Amino acid sequence: MKFSGHLxxxxxxxxxxxxxxxxxxxxxxxxxxxxxxxxxFRNSEWWVEDGWLTGKNPDExxxxxxxxxxxxxxxxxxxxxxxVLPSTRDxxxxxxxxxxxxxxxxxxxxxxxxxxxxxxxxxxxxxxxxKLRATTPCFKFEPGRIYKxxxxxxxxxxxxxxxxxxxxxxxxxxxxxxxxxxxxxxSTYSSMVQFKNVVIRQIKWKSLEMxxxxxx
Numbered sequence: 690m691k692f693s694g695h696l697x698x699x700x701x702x703x704x705x706x707x708x709x710x711x712x713x714x715x716x717x718x719x720x721x722x723x724x725x726x727x728x729x730f731r732n733s734e735w736w737v738e739d740g741w742l743t744g745k746n747p748d749e750x751x752x753x754x755x756x757x758x759x760x761x762x763x764x765x766x767x768x769x770x771x772x773v774l775p776s777t778r779d780x781x782x783x784x785x786x787x788x789x790x791x792x793x794x795x796x797x798x799x800x801x802x803x804x805x806x807x808x809x810x811x812x813x814x815x816x817x818x819x820k821l822r823a824t825t826p827c828f829k830f831e832p833g834r835i836y837k838x839x840x841x842x843x844x845x846x847x848x849x850x851x852x853x854x855x856x857x858x859x860x861x862x863x864x865x866x867x868x869x870x871x872x873x874x875x876s877t878y879s880s881m882v883q884f885k886n887v888v889i890r891q892i893k894w895k896s897l898e899m900x901x902x903x904x905x
Contacts, residue, residue, distance in 0.1 A: 711890035781876035
């Protein structure tokens with residue numbers, strides 16, 4: 690499988706992430722033997738199939754596989770993911786988050802999605818009030834195709850890269866407290882999805898000075 694773009698250096702506005710220097714917090718195969726010890730599951734069915742963590746939730750609700758381990762701080766979530774045909778939508782994931790028994794869904798935290806929001810969009814939103822949201826229909830998602838996703842945030846500067854290309858960036862003026870909300874989840878919303886090669890890192894980044902050079 691070939692990916693376009695340079696996956697090791699991820700450039701944002703005024704910041705650059707060095708992936709290889711970002712400390713690895715989780716990097717192990719998810720197997721039939723270990724997946725129930727790694728995750729707790731909510732509102733959905735999950736199993737491992739041919740090396741893929743597979744989630745199914747036909748309902749209009751957020752089904753979640755939540756890592757039992759806590760991941761505080763600025764987090765980079767990496768994985769290969771796809772929908773399982775005939776499912777075509779909502780390859781979802783969360784970070785700096787929590788499970789809410791009251792809401793029976795994601796509490797405080799950031800939600801990312803490929804082919805979501807009922808209108809085939811890539812985007813990021815903040816739960817639980819969803820007043821912070823950025824989405825775009827410009828990424829042409831192909832159901833069943835495997836995508837390399839790199840997503841996360843630096844003190845509220847949120848991003849999603851797909852196959853090495855920045856697809857969306859969003860600045861939260863009041864960032865989630867990433868020392869308090871420390872869960873990461875993989876999710877299925879009225880969809881059937883698969884995740885593989887999941888890696889979680891503590892982000893190592895540097896500031897970039899950006900300026901224009903005269904063009905005329």
